[in-house]
Amino acid sequence: MNSTSDEIKDDYNFISEALIDIYDQIMRIEESEIRKSRFKDITAKELHLIHTIGLHDRKTTSEVSRVLKLSKGTLTANLNNLEKKGYIIRMINQQDRRIINLGLTSKGRLLYRAHYAFHRQLVESCLKGFDGSDIRKMRQALVNVEKFIDEVSSK
Amino acid sequence: MNSTSDEIKDDYNFISEALIDIYDQIMRIEESEIRKSRFKDITAKELHLIHTIGLHDRKTTSEVSRVLKLSKGTLTANLNNLEKKGYIIRMINQQDRRIINLGLTSKGRLLYRAHYAFHRQLVESCLKGFDGSDIRKMRQALVNVEKFIDEVSSK
DNA sequence: CCAAAATAGTTTGAATTTCAAACTATTTTA
DNA sequence: TAAAATAGTTTGAAATTCAAACTATTTTGG
Numbered sequence: 001m002n003s004t005s006d007e008i009k010d011d012y013n014f015i016s017e018a019l020i021d022i023y024d025q026i027m028r029i030e031e032s033e034i035r036k037s038r039f040k041d042i043t044a045k046e047l048h049l050i051h052t053i054g055l056h057d058r059k060t061t062s063e064v065s066r067v068l069k070l071s072k073g074t075l076t077a078n079l080n081n082l083e084k085k086g087y088i089i090r091m092i093n094q095q096d097r098r099i100i101n102l103g104l105t106s107k108g109r110l111l112y113r114a115h116y117a118f119h120r121q122l123v124e125s126c127l128k129g130f131d132g133s134d135i136r137k138m139r140q141a142l143v144n145v146e147k148f149i150d151e152v153s154s155k
Numbered sequence: 156m157n158s159t160s161d162e163i164k165d166d167y168n169f170i171s172e173a174l175i176d177i178y179d180q181i182m183r184i185e186e187s188e189i190r191k192s193r194f195k196d197i198t199a200k201e202l203h204l205i206h207t208i209g210l211h212d213r214k215t216t217s218e219v220s221r222v223l224k225l226s227k228g229t230l231t232a233n234l235n236n237l238e239k240k241g242y243i244i245r246m247i248n249q250q251d252r253r254i255i256n257l258g259l260t261s262k263g264r265l266l267y268r269a270h271y272a273f274h275r276q277l278v279e280s281c282l283k284g285f286d287g288s289d290i291r292k293m294r295q296a297l298v299n300v301e302k303f304i305d306e307v308s309s310k
Numbered sequence: 311c312c313a314a315a316a317t318a319g320t321t322t323g324a325a326t327t328t329c330a331a332a333c334t335a336t337t338t339t340a
Numbered sequence: 341t342a343a344a345a346t347a348g349t350t351t352g353a354a355a356t357t358c359a360a361a362c363t364a365t366t367t368t369g370g
Contacts, residue, residue, distance in 0.1 A: 026178075137285065
């Protein structure tokens, strides 16, 4: 395909505008889809936290608060809520008893998988009609963004 | 380029994972970049609100609260803060005096342009090395996401 | 023309979320 | 083995959000 520099500029503007708005909508729709299922007591933020805790990692509270850039106090409060609602468990690490390892309950794992499946559906619809090389390009674009973010952060 | 279905599946997983995390980082970095400049009193949420109010539109409070899905009360509070800090002005609409039209002050416009420029930089770094047809594909992917979101919302 | 209904935005009071700082318990260091 | 460092919790205050009640204005229908 042939493109003038004006057309490319329009595309840049379009992409820039769309990106600003789309993510907000994604967060909202993920929350509202999850709340239509059996997981009616979960917010978008909690979904994000459940995702970060993950299925297998046994992360510590400190690791999670670093990744999500939440203060330790805030994370403690969030974990209390998710524990009360039965999605996560705290496990005292027996090698170092200051450390709490985090895990998902079976209910938490179900939620994790439901969320992941929905997200996956979104990505599939996004890449509908794309061939392998297109998808590689898409992947490259995300790697580029990550690199840009790293550069800006460390500067 | 040739790709096996396994490679494509890996790409899907990669893209899915990356998307979940990247936006949070973008929001954070936009806020922290803006705060390094003369606009030290602005949060990511306020940046989003300033962007929505826009340079030329004279939107009403109701329009903005609908777009951002904030209650009218919440928006009033946010607007009070931005007005106090000198970024926006409220203008009573003389045709219908119930309506408040919103506008950016010159300080608000400077902030808008600084934010947009940074966002634009991010998009450019993301699409570095892409040709016109690649960029069209990227644009199509975003249109697909928007369509997916609309379908899910209206179902 | 005017009373009732509708609309735009603000105020209010409660709930939730967040943070930093102080604190407790445990481990590491020197 | 006492002091320092680390992991996580508690605490109190500030910020954010919402729904519902409220004020001011405009539109509607008789």
